Amino acid sequence: MAGEPHKVQVQIDRDLEEIIPSYLDNRRKDVLQLTDLLTKNDFAAMKVLGHRMKGTGAGYGLDAISQIGIALEQAAISQDSAALAPLIQELALYLEQLDIVYL
Amino acid sequence: MxxxxxxxxxxxxxxxxxxxxxxxxxxxxxxxxxxxxxxxxxxxxxxxxxxxxxxxxxxxxxxxxxxxxxxxxxxxxxxxxxxxxxxxxxxxxxxxxxxxxxxxxxxxxxxxxxxxxxxxxxxxxxxMQPEKTARTHNSNEENIAYHFAGWRLDVPTRQLYTPQEEKVFLSGSEFALLRIFLNYPNQVLTREQLLEYSASKESETYDRTIDMQVSRLRRRLREDSRTPELIKTVRGLGYVLSARVEKVGDHT
Missing domain, CATH: 3.40.50.2300 (Response regulator)
Known part of the structure; x- marks a missing residue:
């Protein structure tokens, strides 16, 4: 339907249904924190957040979060502010568009 | 639950x-x-x-x-x-x-x-099973020690002793691997055989893990990794324990 926001559908194990909402809440907090850290050029803290996302995303069935985490960690190591900003936006957009189907 | x-x-x-x-x-x-x-x-x-x-x-x-x-x-x-x-x-x-x-x-x-x-x-x-069996049932079969090149592996206690009678700590996997070599002395064992005998066939253990375990075991046996005397590498095949091994039933 025209005007309906684009959704990214992901299928996740029903065993994880109870813990997914808090995991996603934590990633939304990461978006806010990353945005703040970017203004302070705190690359070390951004590296830690990226590293953690890399480690957890796929385990929760959200491979895209691991991929964004890998890119965030690398960009933070390189202190590449120009690359970090779009990655944070990509994470925010992904969380907004995410449509989970539990199987 | x-x-x-x-x-x-x-x-x-x-x-x-x-x-x-x-x-x-x-x-x-x-x-x-x-x-x-x-x-x-x-x-x-x-x-x-x-x-x-x-x-x-x-x-x-x-x-x-x-x-x-x-x-x-x-x-x-x-x-x-x-x-x-x-x-x-x-x-x-x-x-x-x-x-x-x-x-x-x-x-x-x-x-x-x-x-x-x-x-x-x-x-x-x-x-661990042989040890538990021996302790529970006092089975003579497991109440043994292996003697090789001056060293001694005591099965019931899983303790390795140097020729100078110093104790050497072995992890569970190192003990298992050494026992395999001691059961098949002077025979070339492929990595696949070592994986199979160590009961890890079902795991996703890869060949490199065996190489790492052999490397650790050599260090326990105080071997020079460049010129090992006991556990020798057979290029392209696997490993061989080069020693006369004596199984002693009553070691106490």
């Missing part, structure tokens, strides 16, 4: 999202799970409770996980699986060299971690 007799898994990780995920998954699959965020918590937990297996992150706030792994191996033969986002080959090799029984890089699927935990527990128990 976990019962009091269920295997107790200790997760050492400072990331709450990992701890929630792993705890949840393992409890649903019948394990008891405890979580600690750092090395201090690990040692406290080991003082207070009986643990069957440790899942260890490498990047901890107070101590490097590799150092913890080495210290654990020096003081116990508790199985350790490293779960780390430091997933380069060199990290994996160092982790195994430090005495970990397995290494799973993050990101990971909890089902794969579960399979690896079950595999390591199976392997550990199959190593």
């Amino acid at each position: 976990a019962t009091a007799s269920a295997d107790h898994i200790l997760i050492v990780d400072d990331d709450p999202d990992i701890c929630t995920l792993v705890s949840r998954f393992f409890e649903k699959n019948g394990f008891r799970v405890s979580v600690v965020p750092d090395g201090k918590g690990l040692w406290n937990m080991l003082d207070q409770a009986s643990v069957d297996l440790i899942v260890l992150d490498l990047m901890l706030p107070d101590e490097d996980g590799l150092v913890l792994c080495r210290n654990l191996r020096a003081t116990s033969d508790l199985p350790v699986i490293i779960l780390s986002a430091r997933g380069e080959d060199v990290d994996r090799i160092i982790g195994l060299e430090m005495g970990a029984d397995d290494y799973l890089p993050k990101p990971f699927h909890p089902r794969e971690l579960l399979a690896r935990v079950r595999s390591v527990l199976r392997r550990t128990r199959s190593t």
Whole structure:
């Protein structure tokens, strides 16, 4: 339907249904924190957040979060502010568009 | 649902999202799970409770996980699986060299971690089984010692002695591997045979793990890795224990 926001559908194990909402809440907090850290050029803290996302995303069935985490960690190591900003936006957009189907 | 007799898994990780995920998954699959965020918590937990297996992150706030792994191996033969986002080959090799029984890089699927935990527990128990049998039933079959090149491996106590009668600590997997060599002296054993005999066939253990275990065992046997005298590499084939081995039934 025209005007309906684009959704990214992901299928996740029903065993994880109870813990997914808090995991996603934590990633939304990461978006806010990353945005703040970017203004302070705190690359070390951004590296830690990226590293953690890399480690957890796929385990929760959200491979895209691991991929964004890998890119965030690398960009933070390189202190590449120009690359970090779009990655944070990509994470925010992904969380907004995410449509989970539990199987 | 976990019962009091269920295997107790200790997760050492400072990331709450990992701890929630792993705890949840393992409890649903019948394990008891405890979580600690750092090395201090690990040692406290080991003082207070009986643990069957440790899942260890490498990047901890107070101590490097590799150092913890080495210290654990020096003081116990508790199985350790490293779960780390430091997933380069060199990290994996160092982790195994430090005495970990397995290494799973993050990101990971909890089902794969579960399979690896079950595999390591199976392997550990199959190593421990002869000892338990001997203790329970006083079986003469397992009340033996192997003598080789001046060394002695005492099976009931799983203790290795140097020719100078100094005790040498062996982990569960090192004991199992040495016993395989002692049961097949002067025969070339391929990596596949070593994997099969060590009952790890079902795990995702790869050939390189055997190489790492042989390397660790050589160090226990005080071998020079460049010119080993006891466990020799047979290029393109595997390894051979080059020694006369005597099995002694009554070693007490």
